[in-house]
Amino acid sequence: MSTRTSSSIIRFEGAAKVFPGRGRSAEVRAVDGVTLDIRDGEIFGVIGQSGAGKSTLVRLINALERTTAGDVVVDGVSLGSLNEARLRPVRAGIGMVFQQFNLLASRTVSGNVAYPLEVAGWPRAKRDARVAELLEFVGLADKAGVHPAALSGGQKQRVGIARALATNPRILLADEATSALDPETTRDVLDLLQRVNRELGVTVVVITHEMDVVRSICHRVAVMDRGRVVEVGEAYQVFSAPAHDVTRRFVATALRDRPSPEVLERLRARHTGHIVTVGVDEVAGSSAVLTRTLREHGVDGTVVFGGITEVAERPYGSLTVELVGEVAAVEASVAALRVVTWVDDHGRAAA
């Protein structure tokens, strides 16, 4: 089931959160006038460095923090005007998972998942059936009677996700849900979040400081810096053409396909031909286009560095190629490639 629509399920309207200064320290503008739409059915990433305001922004969605200016509208309900009692049903429609899992150590896995259902007053039989269904969904049916201490980090986070989904929320907030996990377990948990989105139609908001997380599962992403959203767009677009410096730095951490100056120096020592790096994406610059263009110009090309990965399940990357042929033919082939994709021309090694 894919339920991505263009309608907004969460809207920040000039939302701000200012924490008063303590003692002599100045106030902190943790969220500083954010206007942003998160769409129904998408996986939305919020990325930024530590202290950028990501957690505070996301905690405004379930009113764990209240705005000090502006508003947040969730599913058509303006949170700014609601008192605690009227916030309760809004919060019930929002699940949350945390970096440190926040499981109750004294309860078993099923006891943890059952907890929000007990709070919501579900009768025993209905509760048991729901817990069994959730543990099946997250692949932990065989761990129902085990205590959290006996689980791996990845399994703990699966319990956290099952618990967050217990009352059938339409929105799941994941605050650095994979930051405490190793890369392989991270992959499993990201796959699970993707299934939550696809199979249950839940809108997922993922806070992360890792661009790899955005690359793997997010449809759209907002980049935060010092309380502000400095860039927002389709994950693919943001990767392909990052507009802000902060974004460029994040993108560089996730894509290691372009040669660093040191790598380039070693490539030059090994290859005497003309070296170019050519962008590869789904429209232009696929390796087939590259091969054909070089052949048309009578130029030989050998891939010497690079790689093609996926962003939002679409091909993305670059190939660094040594071109060998007549100088004019090489130049003409580079010009032809520039028509279809970006090209970094590293030239020839100095003779």
Ligand SMILES: Nc1ncnc2c1ncn2[C@@H]1O[C@H](COP(=O)(O)OP(=O)(O)OP(=O)(O)O)[C@@H](O)[C@H]1O
């Ligand atoms: N309860 C609070 N009281 C005072 N200041 C706070 C409070 N919560 C957060 N802040 C401050 O607000 C700013 C943004 O914090 P926030 O936790 O939202 O950032 P973040 O991007 O999520 O960072 P991290 O990844 O380190 O959690 C920081 O300067 C932080 O110290």
